[in-house]
Amino acid sequence: MSDAAPLLRAADVEVRFEGRGRRAAAIAVDGVNLDIAAGEIVALVGESGCGKTTLARTMLGLERPTAGQVSFAGKPLTYRSAAMRVYRRLVQLVLQDPTGSLNPRHTVYEAVAEGVRIHHLDDEEARVAEALSRCGLRPPERFFQRYPHELSGGQRQRVVIAGALVLQPQVLVADEPVASLDASVRGEILSLLLRLRDELGLAALVVTHDLGLAWNIADRLAVMYLGRIVEVGTPEQVFADPRHPYTRALMSVLPESPIDPIVLTGEPPDATRIPAGCRFHPRCPELASGAAAAAGVAEACTGTALPMLPARPATEAADQAQVSCHLADALSETTGRT
Amino acid sequence: MTLLELRDLSVTYTTEGGPVPAVRGVSLTVDAGQTLGLAGESGCGKSTIATSILRLLPTSAKVDGQILFQGDDVLTMKWGRLRAVRWAGASIVFQGALHSLNPVQRVGTQIAEPILLHTTAGKDKARERAVELLRQVGLTAARADSYPHELSGGQKQRVMIAMALACSPDLIIADEPTTALDVMIQAQVLNLIGDLVRERGIGMIMISHDLSVLSATCQRLAVMYAGKIVEEGPAHQVFTDARHPYAEALSWAFPIIGDTKSRMRPRGLAGDPPDPADVPSGCSFHPRCAVAQPQCARREMELWPAGDSRLAACVRVLPESEAVA
Numbered sequence: 001m002s003d004a005a006p007l008l009r010a011a012d013v014e015v016r017f018e019g020r021g022r023r024a025a026a027i028a029v030d031g032v033n034l035d036i037a038a039g040e041i042v043a044l045v046g047e048s049g050c051g052k053t054t055l056a057r058t059m060l061g062l063e064r065p066t067a068g069q070v071s072f073a074g075k076p077l078t079y080r081s082a083a084m085r086v087y088r089r090l091v092q093l094v095l096q097d098p099t100g101s102l103n104p105r106h107t108v109y110e111a112v113a114e115g116v117r118i119h120h121l122d123d124e125e126a127r128v129a130e131a132l133s134r135c136g137l138r139p140p141e142r143f144f145q146r147y148p149h150e151l152s153g154g155q156r157q158r159v160v161i162a163g164a165l166v167l168q169p170q171v172l173v174a175d176e177p178v179a180s181l182d183a184s185v186r187g188e189i190l191s192l193l194l195r196l197r198d199e200l201g202l203a204a205l206v207v208t209h210d211l212g213l214a215w216n217i218a219d220r221l222a223v224m225y226l227g228r229i230v231e232v233g234t235p236e237q238v239f240a241d242p243r244h245p246y247t248r249a250l251m252s253v254l255p256e257s258p259i260d261p262i263v264l265t266g267e268p269p270d271a272t273r274i275p276a277g278c279r280f281h282p283r284c285p286e287l288a289s290g291a292a293a294a295a296g297v298a299e300a301c302t303g304t305a306l307p308m309l310p311a312r313p314a315t316e317a318a319d320q321a322q323v324s325c326h327l328a329d330a331l332s333e334t335t336g337r338t
Numbered sequence: 339m340t341l342l343e344l345r346d347l348s349v350t351y352t353t354e355g356g357p358v359p360a361v362r363g364v365s366l367t368v369d370a371g372q373t374l375g376l377a378g379e380s381g382c383g384k385s386t387i388a389t390s391i392l393r394l395l396p397t398s399a400k401v402d403g404q405i406l407f408q409g410d411d412v413l414t415m416k417w418g419r420l421r422a423v424r425w426a427g428a429s430i431v432f433q434g435a436l437h438s439l440n441p442v443q444r445v446g447t448q449i450a451e452p453i454l455l456h457t458t459a460g461k462d463k464a465r466e467r468a469v470e471l472l473r474q475v476g477l478t479a480a481r482a483d484s485y486p487h488e489l490s491g492g493q494k495q496r497v498m499i500a501m502a503l504a505c506s507p508d509l510i511i512a513d514e515p516t517t518a519l520d521v522m523i524q525a526q527v528l529n530l531i532g533d534l535v536r537e538r539g540i541g542m543i544m545i546s547h548d549l550s551v552l553s554a555t556c557q558r559l560a561v562m563y564a565g566k567i568v569e570e571g572p573a574h575q576v577f578t579d580a581r582h583p584y585a586e587a588l589s590w591a592f593p594i595i596g597d598t599k600s601r602m603r604p605r606g607l608a609g610d611p612p613d614p615a616d617v618p619s620g621c622s623f624h625p626r627c628a629v630a631q632p633q634c635a636r637r638e639m640e641l642w643p644a645g646d647s648r649l650a651a652c653v654r655v656l657p658e659s660e661a662v663a
Contacts, residue, residue, distance in 0.1 A: 047520040048491075152610035153380075182379035183547045183591035184584075184626075187606025194604065209520055212550075215595045216604040239595050253525035255554035256594045263525045 005074045006035035007203055008059060008091065008171050009311060012068030015054050024272040028054040029065070030227030033311035036171065039201040041193070043218035043235075045208055045250070051227040051271065056173050056207045061087055089119055092164035094174040098156035098181075102148040108132070108159050109144040115167045131166035134199075135159070136192060154185035161192065172196075172204045178213065190217050211254060215239065223247045226269050226279045229309050233321025243323040243332075245286045277302040278326060286327050297326040340406075341509055341541040342368040342391065342428075347403035349386050349395065358615045360386040362565040363403070370508065371539040375552030375573055377588060378562035379611050384545050385433065388511045391543075392424050408508070425452045428509035429502040433517065433545075438498060439486040445497045446472070446482025452504045471500040475530055492523035499530065509541045510534075516551065528555050549585075550592035553577035561585040564612045564622040567641060571648030581650035584623050621653070629654065 015029040028051040036042050046052045057063045059070055061077050061084055069076045072087060095101040102111055112128045121127065132140035135158040148156055157177065164172055177193070178186040194217050196202045206218065214221045215235050222232040223244065231244040242248045249262040264283050269275070281287050281301045292298045306324045323329075349361040361383040368374045378384045389395050391405055393412055405412040407423060415423070429452075432438050440448055449468040453459050459467065469479045475496040486494055495515065502510050515531065516524040532555060535542050546552050552559050552573055559573035561582065569582040580586040587607040593600035609626040612618060618625050624634040634653055642660075644650035 047522055154610060182611060183549070183588050184379055184607035184611070186591045187604040188608065189606070190604035191606060194602065211521070211595060212593045215593055215601060217602065235595075235601070250521060251595070253521055254595060255550035255592075258596075261525060261529075263529055264522050265526075 006311070007038045007040075007073060008036040008205070009071045010034045010055065010059055010065075010068070011071065011311065012308065013055070013058055013065045013070065014067035015051075015058055015063055016066040019272065026271040027227055027274060028271050029058060030271075030274065031068070031308040032224075032227075032229055033308055034059075034222060034229065034232075035311040036203050036205055038170065038203055039197055040219050041197060041204045041206060041217055042220045042222060043206045043208060043214035044222050044224060045211060045214055046224035047209060049269075049271065050224045052207045052224050053175055055224070056175055056205060059205060060091055060093055060173050062093075085119075089115075089167045090169050091171045091173060092167060092169040094161055094164050094172055094177055096176040096179055098153065098160045099148070101160055102156060104148055106147075107144065108137075108146045108148075108151070111148075111159055112163045112166050115163060119167060121167075127166050128162075131162040132159075134165060134196065135162040136188075137162065152185075153181050154188060157181060157185075157189050158192065161189075161196075165196070168200075170201075170203060172202060173207070174204060175207045176209075177206060179208070179210070187216075193217055211239075211250065223250070226274060227271060228279065228306075228324065230280065230325070231321055231323045232309060237321040241321070243321065243328040244280075244325045245284050245327070246280050249285065277304055278306055278324075280325075292327050295327055295330045297330045300326040339370050340367050341370045341372075341408060342366075342543075343404075343406040344387070344391075345404040345406065347387065347390065347405060348401070349383070349390055350400045350402075351396075352398045352400065353615075355615060357400075359617070360399075360565055360614055361390070362617075364562075364565075364567055366560060366567070366570075368509065368541045368543060370541050371535065372558070373535055373542040373544055373556040375556035375559040376543060376545045376562065377547060377549050377552055377559060377585075379547055379588075381611055381614055382562040383565040383614070384562050385513055388430060388513050388543065388545055391511060392428060392430060393420060394430075422456070425456045425507065426505040427507055428511065429505070429507045431498050431502045431510065431512040431515050433514040439494060441486050444483050444485060445489070449482075449497065449501050449504055452501065456505045467504070468500075471503055472497070474503070474534075475500045476526075490523075491519055492526060495519060495523075495527050496530065499527070499534075503534065506538075507540065509543070511543045511545070513545045514547075515544065517546070517548075524551070531555065547588075548592060549577050549589050561588065564617050565614060566622070566651065567649075568623065568652070569644075569648075569650045570641065571645070571650075575645075575648065581644040581648065581655050582623075582652045583627050583629055585650075621651070 010032055013029055013032045017026045019025050032055055044052045058065055064079055109128055112131055113124055116124045116127050129140040132143055137143045137158050178189050218235055221235045221238050222229045225246050231247045242251055249264050252259045252262045262285050275282050278301045286292050287301050292301050309322050309324050344364055344366045347361055347364045351358045351360055376384045390401055401413055446468045449471055450464040453464040453467050469482050472481055477496055516527050544556055556573040559576045560567045560570040563584050569576055569585040577589050580589055590605040607626055620635045620637050621639045624630045639651040641649040641651045642655050644655040
């Protein structure tokens with residue numbers, strides 16, 4: 001994390017999907033700054049519909065931001081096809097469901113070699129063999145002619161990861177990499193991601209709704225709510241002292257949580273109607289309980305929009321998580337925290 | 339009072355490739371007002387048990403043993419009695435509620451259907467009851483006129499639970515009721531289920547692969563592997579201090595946040611779940627077991643007492659007199 005320039009950066013990114021006819025536009029990502037350093041694993045957590053997958057797709061260059069920019073190694077993406085071709089080798093996607101993302105009529109070899117062929121690289125067989133064995137499918141030759149249905153769920157996910165790895169990327173973007181796997185296999189796949197980081201210096205953005213996964217492998221954790229990152233820090237910082245009421249609620253409903261569950265009512269909010277003021281205020285337990293009013297911020301909560309969280313410069317001494325909350329700001333002023 | 343008792347239940351599917359034993363000698367009891375968790379990974383037989391309780395298995399399944407529901411054996415019951423037990427005695431919330439609702443029928447009508455079929459209520463009465471059920475699961479009366487596609491995942495799951503409650507059953511079997519739901523919606527649904535069990539004194543079997551959820555919602559927990567129960571006991575103890583190495587490995591998948599032992603150290607289990615058609619000899623878990631002994635490959639393990647009201651099928655819990663192979 002000591003590199004001056006982050007490897008992958010989202011700066012003030014906004015992604016807006018225009019509504020059809022008279023429907024309002026959906027602002028899936030509404031101002032996000034996020035840095036991923038070389039060799040860093042960042043977990044992006046939040047509920048369905050919060051924009052985490054859209055942000056991940058934007059960082060992959062699959063979606064063009066309507067404002068702000070994504071840059072790789074200091075250079076903004078240009079979205080020209082030649083440039084994207086190079087970029088797609090460097091930043092690879094691992095999908096959620098290995099059964100759905102593998103072609104059932106392609107052998108393991110063909111699935112992994114596809115990227116090599118598209119990018120016209122030499123030594124196809126050697127590259128495929130190396131990627132498979134890095135992913136724990138050893139000896140790789142034994143798996144070459146197998147079809148997806150002959151493999152277990154964990155092996156299929158290894159094949160998917162090998163397919164990404166074969167192009168020697170610098171960043172993996174993984175969307176719920178273990179959500180569809182059996183519980184006993186989950187740890188093995190997460191260990192694989194950690195090992196790839198250690199051996200190859202591979203950075204990763206892991207999109208998940210599973211806080212346990214973040215605790216297991218992430219260097220940094222970003223909590224997203226309705227298009228914005230509302231809290232970001234190391235898992236130790238965020239989990240030991242969650243400062244955003246949304247983060248606290250998410251943690252409180254974990255089965256083994258030491259705090260009483262704060263069950264938010266209602267469904268995840270709608271990106272076509274983002275509330276004024278703090279976007280969390282209609283569901284905020286602190287506002288409802290009067291804690292925000294006691295701290296004198298209730299008006300700000302319902303009326304004053306919060307600024308975007310800045311991407312933390314990698315060199316800054318980080319002893320506290322960043323949070324986007326009027327109440328947390330007011331509390332840290334009174335207690336002298338910055 | 340014992341509501342449901344499974345005695346040495348075995349289910350074997352007949353397939354082209356030969357017989358596949360999915361459940362191999364399972365005994366369990368559920369009392370009224372009690373929630374039993376059934377954990378295990380795909381293919382371990384947990385959903386087969388759920389479907390066998392209401393005799394919903396395909397004809398290719400051969401069932402042995404006894405399923406005593408309120409003292410009557412479901413397997414030998416006459417059709418009329420079985421029809422009365424389904425819905426009114428026991429009901430199932432199936433896995434993947436998101437796809438189990440009829441997409442072209444209003445949810446109110448779907449909830450009213452079992453009431454019309456299984457009680458003497460007329461159309462108006464059934465409709466009234468459907469609205470009442472929706473209210474109980476936290477949805478407004480107006481939702482009765484919605485089609486499933488107008489509801490979110492959490493709302494559809496609530497509709498499924500309302501439907502399961504329609505004929506006031508004594509037992510509810512919930513097969514992965516919260517899989518595919520967000521953590522916050524999962525918490526809402528689990529709270530709802532907990533309240534229902536407490537308020538109505540119904541018995542409940544909850545099936546999941548998530549030990550942390552089961553530990554938080556169930557009194558007792560049974561862990562299955564390859565068609566057998568390998569550990570059973572008070573839910574929280576099984577989750578935090580498992581005696582069987584497989585139950586222990588399952589609990590690693592759901593790390594306790596803040597526990598420094600699991601930070602940056604995800605733990606899994608090497609190897610793959612066994613093929614039900616080709617279960618390893620001896621203790622079926624031995625090929626994946628980190629603490630296996632030579633005798634584990636030969637000796638089939640039964641459940642043994644492993645502490646206060648706990649059972650485990652592992653050679654390590656055997657009393658000394660039995661330990662010599």
